[in-house]
Every structure is written in structure tokens, then in C-alpha cells.
Amino acid sequence: MADLDYEKMSGFFKALGNPTRLRIVKELTEGEKCVGEVESSIRVSQANVSQHLTILKAHGIVDCRKEGNARCYYLRQTDLIKKILKLIESKEA
């Protein structure tokens, strides 16, 4: 196996290593949502949601598209993310 890019790999974990971002990601496993929808479902300020989405996007976890004056965010690799979350959720303490 070739050398792993630990910086990049750890960056992925780091992006998920914040409770608010994890909640956002979990919301998006249900499907694409715009910022306002995420904001109201997790009850975090619009600015903060936007900041976290920017971080998730920078790490390649989400992407977005415009729709009117809204921006719809979605997971880039839904299956991968779902599998990982499932593994962690099933992990006993």
C-alpha cells in the first residue's frame, strides 16, 4: 500500500470532529437541504451553520448548488458517510 496522506485523512476526521458539524452531516444524510433548513433543524445561528458548511465543503464532505437565492448542500459521498456513521453509532462505549 502506498504511503497514506495522513494530513488529508486526518483532515477528514477533524471535519467530523465537531458536534455541530456532525449534526449537520447527519441532517444531510436525509437528503439535500438548504442553509435555512439546516439552521432550523439543528437550531444554530445562520452564520455559524454557514461557517461549518464552509469547513465541510473545504474537506470535500459536502458540496452545494444554487437554487434561487438559496443554497442547497448535499453530501458528496452519501454512502461512504452513512457507512462510517453507522459503524460508529453501533460501536459500544
Add this chain to the structure above:
Amino acid sequence: MADLDYEKMSGFFKALGNPTRLRIVKELTEGEKCVGEVESSIRVSQANVSQHLTILKAHGIVDCRKEGNARCYYLRQTDLIKKILKLIESKEA
């Protein structure tokens, strides 16, 4: 599904969200190693390795046992960790 503990889950990701800790974890997927062995394989100072191992232990990722005056660290859930790492490693950019 019951409410998820996002603090705890994100703590798990956060623990893996550092390149040095990820390298340590990767080393331990090969089997139990004592601090000195980890130190020489990843070339990080003893104190720093110890600090990172303490963090990994606090998040339930590793545990350790004494053997003489050495301490052997091992993954608590080897299969789970291996599965997760494999998923991430196979993920395209």
C-alpha cells in the same frame, strides 16, 4: 433510533483528526506496540507520543497493559478501526 450523543461521537472523530494520532493508530492496526516502538516507527518524541496515546485512550480508542517497565498499547476495537480506515483510504479525493 434514539438521540445520538454527538459530543461523544464527534470526540471519536476528533481523536482521529490529527495526523500524528492517525499514524499511531495505523501503527497499532499491525498489533500491540509499546511506546518506544511507536516512537521509533513514527519518529516523534517520546513525550509527544505519550501525550497522543493519552488522548486516544481518553476517547476509548486504545488501551494499554504493563509489561515489565514498558507499556503496551493496543486498539480496543481493532476490526472497527480497520473497517473505518479502509473506507476512508478507499475514498477518492
Add this chain to the structure above:
DNA sequence: TTAATATATTCTAATATTCATATATAATCA
């Protein structure tokens, strides 16, 4: 064009992380 809506960005203060240095502890050996 102006107003309203949706989202992003900038700035700041509080807090957390990281690594290095120095020191402490604990087990083994002579």
C-alpha cells in the same frame, strides 16, 4: 430601482490544541 430574503464573510474574544522542554514516576538491573 428599492426592499426583502438567503447566505457568506469579517472581526473578535474565549478557549483549546499542539509541541517542546523539563521533570517525575515506576520497574528493572547491577
Add this chain to the structure above:
DNA sequence: TGATTATATATGAATATTAGAATATATTAA
């Protein structure tokens, strides 16, 4: 016992993260 080996912990400086407040931008509606 004292010396050595292996590991852990305390401290501090540099840096990063976080959330909130204020403001900016972009799209749509009037």
C-alpha cells in the same frame, strides 16, 4: 542500595478553533 530504562506529567508559548456580532453579497420580488 543506586543507576538505568521506559514512560508519564507539568508547564508554557505558539497557534488553531469556536461562536457571536456585525456587515456584506447575491438573488428575487415589488
